[in-house]
Amino acid sequence: MGWTEFILAMVAFMVSHMVPSRPALRGALVARLGRAGYGAAYGLLSLLLLAWVIFAAGRAPFVPLWDQATWMRWLVNLVMPVVVLLACLAAGAPNPLSFGGRAEGFDPARPGVAGLVRHPLLWALLLWSGAHLVANGDLAHVILFGLFAVFAALGMRAIDGRNRRLWGAARWQALTTGTSNMPFAGNWRGWRPAWWRVLLAVVIWAALWHLHEPVIGVSPLP
Structure with a gap:
């Protein structure tokens, strides 16, 4: 499970960071959440996924x-x-x-x-x-x-x-x-x-x- 979790965490993090480079998707989220809401939500998601990736790397086989x-x-x-x-x-x-x-x-x-x-x-x-x-x-x-x-x-x-x-x-x-x-x-x-x-x-x-x-x-x- 160590390598599986690590791969899943990496994929989730990379996919989430494609959102700012997709104007249509980013615009839709800003329209729904507001600029401040989008910034807060995206920032929190990024931090959580980054923490998951780092801890998953630590649990992967050495x-x-x-x-x-x-x-x-x-x-x-x-x-x-x-x-x-x-x-x-x-x-x-x-x-x-x-x-x-x-x-x-x-x-x-x-x-x-x-x-x-x-x-x-x-x-x-x-x-x-x-x-x-x-x-x-x-x-x-x-x-x-x-x-x-x-x-x-x-x-x-x-x-x-x-x-x-x-x-x-x-x-x-x-x-x-x-x-x-x-x-x-x-x-x-x-x-x-x-x-x-x-x-x-x-x-x-x-x-x-x-x-x-x-x-x-x-x-x-x-």
């Missing part, structure tokens, strides 16, 4: 591929504050170019977090999964974090391609001129993120640090 070194733990600890900050800066911010953002209030001349990187939530997922992939050398976790990394990388290309088709080349160019898929390559200089988003990131990172061992069962300390 097949070692490489040993963990101390520097691998340091890598995770250095990357995680960046991951949490990116997620807090991106969630609900004006950014129609990627999921997790909103169209209202977006100014291509001052793209905000999209000027830092066009797909901040996907970059957060890529950094999180990449660092944890290095630090967890058993088969189930390599599959788990490897698929997340591939999902994030391909998701950027897929969303860009979809938006270019929907908007047309001229509008796409106008909206994305100050952004880039590479961090710090867009128009981010002079942008000042909201203080409460930075404070929220600090609180969430501290909570993750302290809850990692009692919840996940592994200490984050190097």
Whole structure:
């Protein structure tokens, strides 16, 4: 049952994350639940499915591929504050170019977090999964974090391609001129993120640090 549960959890998580990239389905859910209701429901579902995937990977048969070194733990600890900050800066911010953002209030001349990187939530997922992939050398976790990394990388290309088709080349160019898929390559200089988003990131990172061992069962300390 270990591998069966793990596969089911992964499929459920991946399928659920196709919803934001399907405008018709997302629009129908927003119309029924409201924007705030959709955001809350989708966020809760994502967290529950993510927790299921992580615990299912821990219950899968252990097949070692490489040993963990101390520097691998340091890598995770250095990357995680960046991951949490990116997620807090991106969630609900004006950014129609990627999921997790909103169209209202977006100014291509001052793209905000999209000027830092066009797909901040996907970059957060890529950094999180990449660092944890290095630090967890058993088969189930390599599959788990490897698929997340591939999902994030391909998701950027897929969303860009979809938006270019929907908007047309001229509008796409106008909206994305100050952004880039590479961090710090867009128009981010002079942008000042909201203080409460930075404070929220600090609180969430501290909570993750302290809850990692009692919840996940592994200490984050190097």
